[in-house]
Amino acid sequence: MTGLPTEKVSSREAEVLRLLGARLSNAEIAAELVISVRTVESHVSALLRKTGAADRRALAVLASERQPLAAQAGRTTGPPVPRTSFVGRxxxxxxxxxxxxxxxxxxxxxxxxxxxxxxxxxxxxxxxxxxxxxxxxxxxxxxxxxxxxxxxxxxxxxxxxxxxxxxxxxxxxxxxxxxxxxxxxxxxxxxxxxxxxxxxxxxxxxxxxxxxxxxxxxxxxxxxxxVPPLPPADAPKLFRDRALAADPGFLDDPPAVAELCARLDGVPLAIELAAARGVSLGAAGLLTALDDQLRLLAGSRSADERHRSLRTVIGWSYDLLDPAEQALFRRLAVFAGRFDLAAAVAVTGTGGQADVIDLLGRLVDKSLVVHERAARRWRLLAVVRAYAREQLDRHGERAETAERRRGWAADAAAELEERLDGPSRPVQVAGDWRDDFDAVVDDLRAALAETPPVADPLAHRLARSLGHLAYARRFLTDSLDYYRQAAERAPSDVEAARDLRSASDCAHVGTASGIEAAELLLASAERARAGGDRNGEAVTLARLVELANRGCGRIPGQISEQRMRGLLDAAETAGDREQPVVAAALRLAGAWQTAGQRDGPDPSLAEAALAAARVTGDPVLISAGLDAVGAVAALAGRLREAQRIVIERFDLLALMDRNDPRSAPEIEDTFNVAATNAYRVGDLPGARLVVERVAGDELLGRHSYFSTSGRIPVLVLAGEIDEALALAERVWAGWQRAGRPPVGWLAAPIAFTALGHGLRGDKGRFLLWRHRVSEVLSPDGAGALGPAAAGVVDPGGVGGPAPASIVFADARVAVHRNDLADAAGLVERASAEFPGGRFELYARAAGAELAVLADLPDVDERLAAAVDSAAEHDWATACLSRARWRRTGDPAALAAALVGFEKISARFERACTLLLDPERTAEGHAELAALGIPEPGA
CATH class of the missing domain: 3.40.50.300 (P-loop containing nucleotide triphosphate hydrolases)
Known part of the structure; x- marks a missing residue:
């Protein structure tokens, strides 16, 4: 059994491990991470050595079992390991x-x-x-x-x-x-x-x-x-321990040490600061030196006075510093968190690295600065920093030092940006930029917060870098805010337009409303126009029109047709069609904005838009063009063609910069359309690959009820009921923790969970999860999803009188249990229209098989209609072949059903089909038993 690695896994190895868990090949991993196959092989070999795994299959199991290890975002910061002993307490x-x-x-x-x-x-x-x-x-x-x-x-x-x-x-x-x-x-x-x-x-x-x-x-x-001060019995122990650590030759003077600790009120930090000075003065010397400064406080034991006594010790220690040490000490107070040598040099105003490192060493020796050697950073304790800030103000150096810190922040942020991985940048191997970003982000935020929202090139550079870094770090809401702040500090309208466009992209893929994303695009277009960038205005307005019509757009579809037409006209008037990017953007918007229709692009205009996008060579625009022609194919029923198109979109993902918010809408939509198309053609292996990649994706995945929920339908369809039901419990708990938001896309995973329980013969939990479909559609409990819930609509795209997923669950359970009590009603509901749904053909095929079992009067018409609609759907075709065998006894139909289910790895359906073959019944019994599913009608 493999376990956690004994050696540290690098961030890149963690990414490789995550993708191994998603069952990607080395070539696919190389494409995903934009690295060579040989480099992937090297990382896999390192993971095998570090984890002790026997082979890559074992690594994949480890990745799924140890998801926190398999993702950079899974590392937890535990308590710091103390470098000194714990005394007393x-x-x-x-x-x-x-x-x-x-x-x-x-x-x-x-x-x-x-x-x-x-x-x-x-x-x-x-x-x-x-x-x-x-x-x-x-x-x-x-x-x-x-x-x-x-x-x-x-x-x-x-x-x-x-x-x-x-x-x-x-x-x-x-x-x-x-x-x-x-x-x-x-x-x-x-x-x-x-x-x-x-x-x-x-x-x-x-x-x-x-x-x-x-x-x-x-x-x-x-x-x-x-937490009280240390008692008289323990305080001297602390002093001696720290004094000996600083000077192994320290000569103890118990009476002096005891009196000194009493005068310091047993406050550990004051004792440690005094002990650091014991190297030169000794206990008796310390007592004499501190006597006059502490005398006025010695009689008090209140909390406030103890704090004042600590501040007095810090002040005394500061007074003993030489001028250079004092200058550096107080200027370090501008850092809110940990700082490195370059940051310390930047705020000094004088001296090079050698001088500053020497001064830092002296301050560490005097316990005024803490050195974190492993991270190669330093920090000031909170109370020490407060004193240093007072000294900074007293010397009138706050504004000058803060300005130096601001310059350092802008440079540090820009340097971190250069370390981001991406298609146009080499993979970084010397350290992970995320760790360094996390170490300085609080100071970068503070430096920006201290600048007013007016045109300022330095503040603008810092804000834009913070927006980029926060997005790459997946602080999406923060990223949006930083891009807004960048626009406020932009030195020109054109630069502000660029920042607002990035803010809109963050809003589009984050949790902001679609209205906000649209407003940001409008604001961007307005600033572009004010700055004389008419092409920028045209591209931005065209993007708004495109996203308002596309299925991937979160921008509200309720924007009036007249308004959309006006925006497109304005874009066409502003833009120069001789510019490839402008031409592509305008053609994309025009393809989607056709005759007031929001249900798909114009076929000929979509082809022209794709051709224009290809001219640009921009993978984001090309992906959008492919989506347009793919939507045309899907709406025309050419599902295989649509699937081939989405595979081409998948190939483009490796060329997109995942650290650029501009790519985000296309990345998200590609995964969504890929899953939809895979389900629409009954391609279970394809659907599994997509949902597993979504679950491991740093932008879309690691969401307990979003990415995880997408795996449930394919697991149930494959007969892997145990895993599906376990995931469902996590999904439900995650949705509850999130406050039970209305999310239509969750209806299908919940319905398939009900199906899993129904196939297991657990009627109670089947009904419970069936009811939960209503809850996710209407969390306030208004209305229940009854057998004929004609008024319930699935906003997640299933549509129709009731979600196709729950209709399919009802029909498939009825077939498996041979429950024909409501067969006619179920078949009627399964024959309804579910425009744009993922599971419409599953429901229709299951309904047709139920009609055969119930020998309904119009069974032949139902069966023929289902066959006609399922020509490009693997699962439905196999199911209908089985239904045709039930109706006609044709051995070829039964054989076709078996081949069809085997092709798509539908183990449960294959087992049920085997039961119908007299020569393979025993094999079917064994397979169902292995899946833990009771036999039909049992």
């Missing part, structure tokens, strides 16, 4: 462990420097066995208000996906299993942290939260544990 540590066992929210409170973080880390490490799903640690010190969810998402390794808000992604992750979430330093984000924690506690019953703060979160059920 046995009673407090025991109290925290006990509280974590009894309460779901435990908050450690106390003044700055009293040791809340260290106690939380130690408690989290000790409690790991009680939280098998994981322990996630989130340092909120650098986090700005409004970004708590982003910080937690980063720690959990989850990202926003299409149609799923970031908070939902976090709740999905925390909703599965028993987690401990540590939120450190909540005091400056009390409202945001409390609101987020309340959502977690409500939606994720297995998650416990351990928070540290200077004050409680004030939530129901919160267990508050005040």
């Amino acid at each position: 046995e009673p407090e540590a025991g109290a925290v462990r006990s509280a974590l066992a009894d309460a779901r929210l435990v908050t450690l409170t106390g003044t700055g420097g009293v040791g809340k973080t260290r106690l939380a880390v130690q408690s989290a490490l000790a409690s790991q066995p009680e939280f098998p799903a994981g322990v996630a640690f989130v340092d909120l010190v650098p986090v700005r208000d409004g970004f708590v969810a982003q910080a937690v998402a980063t720690a959990l390794g989850v990202a926003q996906t299409s149609q799923q808000p970031l908070v939902e992604a976090v709740l999905d992750r925390l909703g599965e299993g028993r987690w401990l979430l540590v939120l450190d330093n909540c005091e400056h984000l009390l409202d945001g942290a409390a609101g987020f924690v309340e959502r977690v506690l409500t939606a994720c019953p297995g998650t416990t939260v351990l928070a540290t703060s200077r004050e409680r979160l004030s939530l129901t059920g919160e267990r508050v544990l005040p």
Whole structure:
């Protein structure tokens, strides 16, 4: 049995492992990642060595079992491993462990420097066995208000996906299993942290939260544990431990150390700062040096006075620095989070790397700066940073240093952009840009937030880079906001138009409304016109018209025909058709906007649009052109032709930049159309490949009830009922956590779950899941989906009197159970029109077979009509061949059914068909038993 790797898996290896889990070949993986097949082979060999897997099949199993490993976004940031010993605190540590066992929210409170973080880390490490799903640690010190969810998402390794808000992604992750979430330093984000924690506690019953703060979160059920200073018995131990770590030759002076710790009120951080100075002064010298500064505070033991005493120690330590050390120390205060050497050099204003690294080393030695060696970064503790900021203001250096930080931020963001992978950029092998982005993003945000929304080239460059990076990091909502901010700071109308267009693309694929996406396109066109970019105006308006008519568009289809016509006229007037991109955009819009019809493009105009798109060489435009001709083929019933076209669109995915929001609508639509076409032609292997790739896709996948739900129909059709029903429970729980939104596309997976239970003979759960179809269509409970629910419509595209998926489930269960009580009504419903549906022909074929079993008066007409409509549908053709054998006893029909079901790997249907062959009945019994499905009529 393979397990987690003993060696670290690189981000690229994780991507390869994920695609192995989706059963892609080396060539397909190479195309997906835009790397060579030889490079894929190298990564596979490394994964085999690191995981101990026997072969690539075992790797695929590992990928499915260890999905967090198989995705870059699956890595969880656990508690930091302490580099120093944990002194004392046995009673407090025991109290925290006990509280974590009894309460779901435990908050450690106390003044700055009293040791809340260290106690939380130690408690989290000790409690790991009680939280098998994981322990996630989130340092909120650098986090700005409004970004708590982003910080937690980063720690959990989850990202926003299409149609799923970031908070939902976090709740999905925390909703599965028993987690401990540590939120450190909540005091400056009390409202945001409390609101987020309340959502977690409500939606994720297995998650416990351990928070540290200077004050409680004030939530129901919160267990508050005040963290006191170290007692007299433990404080000297801490001093000696830290002093010996700094100087192994430190000479102890117990009376002096005891008095010193008492004067420092037992505050651990103050003791550690003093111990760092013990190298040069000794305990007695420290006591003498601090005596005058602490005398006025010595008689007080209130929390506020203890904090003042700590600040006094920090000030004393600062005063002992030389001028160069002081200058660097206070200028580092502009960083909200961790910083690297280049950042430190950038804010000094003077000195090179050698000088700064020397100064940093001295500040580390004096415990004023923390060095995280593994990450090659440094940071200031919150209370130390607060003091440094005061000194920065006192010296009048805040504005100058902040400006230097802003220049560093723009350069750092641009450098990160250069490291993004994509078709036009080589794959990065030296480190993962995501880790470095996560380390600096809080400071990049802070630098942008400090700039006013006026034209500013530097701020504009930073905002645009942040938009690009946030999108690539899959913070889709943040990306939209940064592109908006870029437009506000743009130095020209043309640049602002470009930013607003990118914002619209983010809105289109994210969770923003289609109305917002449309408004952003209109605003972009207006700024392009104001800047004299008439071609940009034309392309943008044409894109709006195209997306408002295309099936992939989330832009509302309710925009009036007159308005659409006016926009297209304006685009045609503005644009120069001699420019290939303009010509292609106009032809695409014109093909879809035909005679006021929203149900498909004009055939001849669609061909012309595709030809114009090919001239540009742009994979996004070519994909849109292919979608137009594919839609024409599908609407004309040429399903095989439509499927061939979508395969060509799949080939274009490797040429699109997944880090550019412009590609997102086409990527999303390609997957959606591919799945639809595969189901429409009854190609179960093709459907399986698509839905598994969706489930593993970083933009569309990792969504507990979106991408996961897409696998349920194909699993049920293949007879893999156990896996389908297990996924369905996860899907249902995810939908509940999301607040039960009305989502029509979920009707089909829920209906197929009902079918799975029905085939198993579990009538109760069949009816339960059948009713749940109504719930996802109408979460407020208005109306139930009865046997003849003529008023229920599936907004997910199934359409008609009732979802085709539930009609198919009803008919197929009736056939399997030989339940003919409502055969006539079921057959009538199965013969209804389901325009544009994925499962219409499944329902029609199952209905025709039921008509044969029930020997309905018009059975021959029903059977003939179903056969005519299923000419290009593999599943329906095989099902109807079996129905024809039931009607005529023709052996050729039975043989054709067996061949048809074998071709598409429909094991359940093949087993049922085998039962009808007298010579292979035993084989059919064995196959059904292996699938765990009772025999027909049993």
